[in-house]
Amino acid sequence: MTxxxxxxxxxxxxxxxxxxxxxxxxxxxxxxxxxxxxxxxxLLITVTAVTxxxxxxxxxxxxxxxxxxxxxxxxxGQAIVIITRNVDLSVGSILGLSAFxxxxxxxxxxxxxxxxxxxxxxxxxxxxGAVDGGLIAAARVPAxxxxxxxxxxxxxxxxxxATGKQINAADMPVGFLRMGTATVLGVPVLTMxxxxxxxxxxxxxxxxxxxxELYAIGSDPDAxxxxxxxxxxxxxxxxxxxxxxxxxxxxxxxxxxxxxxANAGLGSELNVVAAVVVGGVAIFGGSGSVYGAALGAVLLTxxxxxxxxxxxxxxxxxxAVGALILAAIGLDRALAVRVAIRLKGRxxxx
Amino acid sequence: MPEPMxxxxxxSKSFGAxxxxxxxxxxxxxxxxxxxxxxxxxxxxTLVKVLAGVHTPDTGTMTLDGAPIAFSGPxxxxxxxxxxxxxxxxxxxxxxxxxxxxxxxxxLRGLRRIDPGAMRxxxxxxxxxxxxxxxxDRPARGLSIADQQLVEIAKALSFEARILVMDEPxxxxxxxxxxxxxxxxxxxxxxxxxxxxxxxxxDEVFALCQRITVMRDGAWVSTDAAKDLTVDQVVRRMVGRxxxxxxxxxxxQPRDVLLDVRGLTSHGVFSDVSFTxxxxxxxxxxxxxxxxxxxxxxxxxxxxxxxxGEVLVAGERLPPGSAAAAIAAGLALVPEDRRQxxxxxxxxxxxxxxLARRWSLSHLGILRRAAERRDAGTWTRRxxxxxxxxxxxxxxxxxxxxxxxxxxxxxxxxxxxxIADEPTRGIDVGTKxxxxxxxxxLAADGVAVLMVSSELPEVIGMADRVLVMHEGRLVxxxxxxxxxxxxxxxxxxGHAGTGHGDAT
Numbered sequence: 001m002t003x004x005x006x007x008x009x010x011x012x013x014x015x016x017x018x019x020x021x022x023x024x025x026x027x028x029x030x031x032x033x034x035x036x037x038x039x040x041x042x043l044l045i046t047v048t049a050v051t052x053x054x055x056x057x058x059x060x061x062x063x064x065x066x067x068x069x070x071x072x073x074x075x076x077g078q079a080i081v082i083i084t085r086n087v088d089l090s091v092g093s094i095l096g097l098s099a100f101x102x103x104x105x106x107x108x109x110x111x112x113x114x115x116x117x118x119x120x121x122x123x124x125x126x127x128x129g130a131v132d133g134g135l136i137a138a139a140r141v142p143a144x145x146x147x148x149x150x151x152x153x154x155x156x157x158x159x160x161x162a163t164g165k166q167i168n169a170a171d172m173p174v175g176f177l178r179m180g181t182a183t184v185l186g187v188p189v190l191t192m193x194x195x196x197x198x199x200x201x202x203x204x205x206x207x208x209x210x211x212x213e214l215y216a217i218g219s220d221p222d223a224x225x226x227x228x229x230x231x232x233x234x235x236x237x238x239x240x241x242x243x244x245x246x247x248x249x250x251x252x253x254x255x256x257x258x259x260x261x262a263n264a265g266l267g268s269e270l271n272v273v274a275a276v277v278v279g280g281v282a283i284f285g286g287s288g289s290v291y292g293a294a295l296g297a298v299l300l301t302x303x304x305x306x307x308x309x310x311x312x313x314x315x316x317x318x319x320a321v322g323a324l325i326l327a328a329i330g331l332d333r334a335l336a337v338r339v340a341i342r343l344k345g346r347x348x349x350x
Numbered sequence: 351m352p353e354p355m356x357x358x359x360x361x362s363k364s365f366g367a368x369x370x371x372x373x374x375x376x377x378x379x380x381x382x383x384x385x386x387x388x389x390x391x392x393x394x395x396t397l398v399k400v401l402a403g404v405h406t407p408d409t410g411t412m413t414l415d416g417a418p419i420a421f422s423g424p425x426x427x428x429x430x431x432x433x434x435x436x437x438x439x440x441x442x443x444x445x446x447x448x449x450x451x452x453x454x455x456x457x458l459r460g461l462r463r464i465d466p467g468a469m470r471x472x473x474x475x476x477x478x479x480x481x482x483x484x485x486x487d488r489p490a491r492g493l494s495i496a497d498q499q500l501v502e503i504a505k506a507l508s509f510e511a512r513i514l515v516m517d518e519p520x521x522x523x524x525x526x527x528x529x530x531x532x533x534x535x536x537x538x539x540x541x542x543x544x545x546x547x548x549x550x551x552x553d554e555v556f557a558l559c560q561r562i563t564v565m566r567d568g569a570w571v572s573t574d575a576a577k578d579l580t581v582d583q584v585v586r587r588m589v590g591r592x593x594x595x596x597x598x599x600x601x602x603q604p605r606d607v608l609l610d611v612r613g614l615t616s617h618g619v620f621s622d623v624s625f626t627x628x629x630x631x632x633x634x635x636x637x638x639x640x641x642x643x644x645x646x647x648x649x650x651x652x653x654x655x656x657x658x659g660e661v662l663v664a665g666e667r668l669p670p671g672s673a674a675a676a677i678a679a680g681l682a683l684v685p686e687d688r689r690q691x692x693x694x695x696x697x698x699x700x701x702x703x704x705l706a707r708r709w710s711l712s713h714l715g716i717l718r719r720a721a722e723r724r725d726a727g728t729w730t731r732r733x734x735x736x737x738x739x740x741x742x743x744x745x746x747x748x749x750x751x752x753x754x755x756x757x758x759x760x761x762x763x764x765x766x767x768x769i770a771d772e773p774t775r776g777i778d779v780g781t782k783x784x785x786x787x788x789x790x791x792l793a794a795d796g797v798a799v800l801m802v803s804s805e806l807p808e809v810i811g812m813a814d815r816v817l818v819m820h821e822g823r824l825v826x827x828x829x830x831x832x833x834x835x836x837x838x839x840x841x842x843x844g845h846a847g848t849g850h851g852d853a854t
Contacts, residue, residue: 207463209456216442216453223440226404227453228425286444 033280037295048306065191072297073249074272077242079293085218085285086143091246093154095265098250103167103260121251122244129243133236162262169258180255198294218285361410370396383545385555388565389778402434403427433506434515439498443491448473476504496527515546524638597811605629608798614659620822627798634813635802642822651683652676680766695745700726729758750781771802806835
């Protein structure tokens, strides 16, 4: 805020007086949101580590990172969708479908290279996401309803393909399973993969026109249409991306757990939405970042790992997640009210 | 005569069975400011949306620089150099001012990345050209309407718009802000652009525009040079009939004090506001936008809380912060923003009209539909609401008719005190006169009317007394015969010391 001095030196009656305060507040909100999650994460880890030093052992950290990976990738896709004022409830089912498809692929052709498997998963997921996005854009039905429907459709497809079978780790190539647990310098390969996705998505949303248009659509869909933004196409792309990431996450799920049935990822969509909301992405779109969403995923996973270590009843784990969501929404609301009061005061003066 | 920059000929557009535009002709020449006037529902907004590429005309042709042109979407219109500033701002509240200006056209650097530095710099340059100071980094959320319009104008400048369409840009602006908007519009016009200006305020139309096109019922009526026209002629063409009088104020005898506001204070918003309104009286609350007028009436009505002071209705003290108590005591509020605060847009006309009386119309807690319908019928007839069916959603009505529904809703409660916040904002001349006649009639019947208005002719024409607010304080009180547009404006801009008004 280096220009505050010049700004307050404006002649009487000029607009812009008092704007710097609001700008500062806006910046602070951004910093507070992501920093707040990070702080909560550090606090949780510290308290848990003090109680039980083995919580920070390299194996336990590795487990934690691996555990967050899949949720974080899903959260990135979900954040992109929620930023456009939509929601994708079908991601858990897409993950399940893709995971089982990966297992089947390796059963049929064990020699398939890993990148091809990743590609197949992503394309399968993108196709599912395209179905979601197509229905939403063409039929103009709210995403909540469409993806609630496809949640069941994709899962049903999964059951039909699986027909009650289970694919075991023994049926999968060793190289593929090793990818699920391999580490470089103590950091799991899967986590690096997820981190790369987060950074790429964050970079895209921040620095590309079409990325900024996603925020514009979520901020005011009607205004976006009037500004000539291809709203339908962008929303379609957001859902295809979310689907592709869910498909990718399915492949990683197969690599990590090895044992697959039709229930992979069952119910994970609500976890994903929770991670995104806790991560500071506004549920009505227009603001938030994939970094926050990924941090939210790490935080939720850490809570899941830390509470048993702290000797807390698993029941409270769910309650803690619920409380966090309410706290995140409460924080958003409190900040909004503060900004409103600030602006109201300004209006009375001007 | 040179070739027109943009010409529409024989343009028609229908929505279902409703013909919104019928065989419209419009020619816009470089370097002119052109006014488009007509009652609400005359088709101006549809025409704007055709120019903006939002609607595709059913028939007719459009030419730009003599070449035929067709828009398949807003992006095409923009590419052709047409910028539209809508009545309702179309900014993205979560994004920064600079991003709002350059959305979709952000300056790029390597790898087709957005260049935030260049974007901020160019935004600052645009604001300097406009002679205003806005922080390009602040979010658009919380900007005043005037500042939002400046952002829209900066957007138009940023892509060198040759045709700037402004749809009632001054409806929510104060005098200073209107002047600034006009100086920008004039400089654009002098630089060879076309400014198409839509407004209900004739003084502004005549001050800015060289030519005036009148529309009525979706059809073109006339286009003439402004200097050959008078306000009366324009109004007659718009309504197609004589407007008897825009301000039919009846003289009435003030009766007992019905509303008594004493020392009302809300920290940081308004302070020490005291006034009375008698039965049979219309009192206008004037002032610039942001002076705190709406906030005062909201506090009086119990929507907002206040820190000090009291409100008495017919001598009885109202509990603060309770709109229910205010309604029970006989207060009625016609709010400033009828779309968001006055009506439930998705509900039917009759449901809206009876909303404030749903308890007295129900039996054992169950709303009786027949009673509701009968009651709504009575009031909508008295107010001459033009609706195809009373069961239609209120959102299908024109702005003027929506306002009549809001009035019907409150008048059916038989209020002792009616507070009307900007009762005629954005409604056409014919309906405006009807609303004025209605307010006058109510006062004659003994109702105490408190009217917040930003339109000085309305304030002067309608009020028995004028209260002027400036920066949260009541600075002047004037009787009807002493109030002039000049004296009210003087007080509203903070020059209260010049007169000898008896401010309370």
